[in-house]
Amino acid sequence: MPQSKLNPINAATRLCGVLGSPIGHSASPAMHNAAYAALGLNWRYLAFEVDPQNLRAAIAGARAMNFVGLNLTVPHKLLAVDMVDELDVSAQTWGAVNTIKFTPAAAGKIRAVGFNTDAEGLANSLREDLAVTLRGAKVLLLGVGGAGRTAALKLATENVAELFLVNRTASKAEEIAGEIKKQFPSVKISVGYPQAKVDLLLNATSLGLKPEDALPLDDKQFSLKQAGAVYDMIYQPAETRLLAAARAAGCKTANGIGMLVHQGAKAFAIWTGQPAPVAVMRRAVEGSVYGK
Numbered sequence: 001m002p003q004s005k006l007n008p009i010n011a012a013t014r015l016c017g018v019l020g021s022p023i024g025h026s027a028s029p030a031m032h033n034a035a036y037a038a039l040g041l042n043w044r045y046l047a048f049e050v051d052p053q054n055l056r057a058a059i060a061g062a063r064a065m066n067f068v069g070l071n072l073t074v075p076h077k078l079l080a081v082d083m084v085d086e087l088d089v090s091a092q093t094w095g096a097v098n099t100i101k102f103t104p105a106a107a108g109k110i111r112a113v114g115f116n117t118d119a120e121g122l123a124n125s126l127r128e129d130l131a132v133t134l135r136g137a138k139v140l141l142l143g144v145g146g147a148g149r150t151a152a153l154k155l156a157t158e159n160v161a162e163l164f165l166v167n168r169t170a171s172k173a174e175e176i177a178g179e180i181k182k183q184f185p186s187v188k189i190s191v192g193y194p195q196a197k198v199d200l201l202l203n204a205t206s207l208g209l210k211p212e213d214a215l216p217l218d219d220k221q222f223s224l225k226q227a228g229a230v231y232d233m234i235y236q237p238a239e240t241r242l243l244a245a246a247r248a249a250g251c252k253t254a255n256g257i258g259m260l261v262h263q264g265a266k267a268f269a270i271w272t273g274q275p276a277p278v279a280v281m282r283r284a285v286e287g288s289v290y291g292k
């Protein structure tokens with residue numbers, strides 16, 4: 001299929017960007033610029049290497065230069081919570097900001113509104129890539145770091161029936177289990193491996209990023225044959241050891257590329273007020289990450 005062309009850059013070109021460190025391998029510029037081209041927007045999306053100590057200045061600079069918005073990635077999502085004028089309910093709920101929209105306010109001022117699109121990105125990817133129905137599902141979640149904590153809370157808001165949390169540092173899993181018990185009493189939550197089958201196993205640890213990494217689960221305590229579907233938030237490599245083992249065990253599998261696409265699609269919709277061209281964005285990300 002022929003690629004749509006970006007508008008030429010001129011004095012009317014609007015800017016978006018992603019701030020992070022390191023940022024060199026980000027697929028977000030390819031993904032968003034493809035979407036702008038598909039919709040004929042005279043916009044550009046750039047990646048900026050920003051050290052945490054310069055984050056406040058970078059956000060202020062983008063605001064002063066009338067950027068449409070920003071994405072924030074590692075290590076800025078928590079820091080940015082205190083650097084915007086207003087937090088959308090999504091950023092309040094997940095306690096982190098990955099998207100900022102700059103909006104004109106009274107007296108020529110520009111307000112920075114913080115959003116978080118990561119949780120919705122994950123839920124949309126689970127539905128699209130694995131056809132999982134989250135309501136009433138039994139889920140084993142490995143890892144409750146930044147992404148895992150958000151995933152646990154999101155799964156609870158989606159009314160999963162039962163959630164099992166496993167984390168190297170067990171106290172963190174206990175803490176999040178306590179939070180979920182208080183906020184979502186209808187979700188049955190426990191720390192440790194399930195004794196019976198689950199509908200979904202979700203890896204939110206960083207184990208699998210390196211080829212020499214061990215499996216993120218203890219296969220003496222839980223067999224992959226007990227999982228209907230397995231999702232790994234890691235997307236590079238495209239198939240981690242966990243996903244290869246899950247495929248061999250007959251599970252449905254998906255990696256985290258769809259999560260990346262859907263968090264970006266939601267950010268696109270926030271900035272433009274239009275639905276995102278998700279298929280175009282996915283193709284662009286796959287091209288950028290896998291050279292497809």
Ligand SMILES: NC(=O)c1ccc[n+]([C@@H]2O[C@H](COP(=O)([O-])OP(=O)(O)OC[C@H]3O[C@@H](n4cnc5c(N)ncnc54)[C@H](OP(=O)(O)O)[C@@H]3O)[C@@H](O)[C@H]2O)c1
Nearest residue numbers: 143144145146147148168169204205206233234256259260
């Ligand atoms: N697809 C996407 O769009 C997307 C988005 C966000 C994140 N991710 C991926 O999700 C993963 C987690 O990211 P994050 O931001 O949550 O990172 P994080 O906050 O640093 O959390 C890392 C998690 O991995 C666990 N872990 C790290 N090393 C381990 C080891 N050697 N053995 C067992 N557990 C280990 C940590 O356990 P402890 O608590 O014990 O340290 C923690 O649960 C990463 O692989 C990241 O690439 C993907």
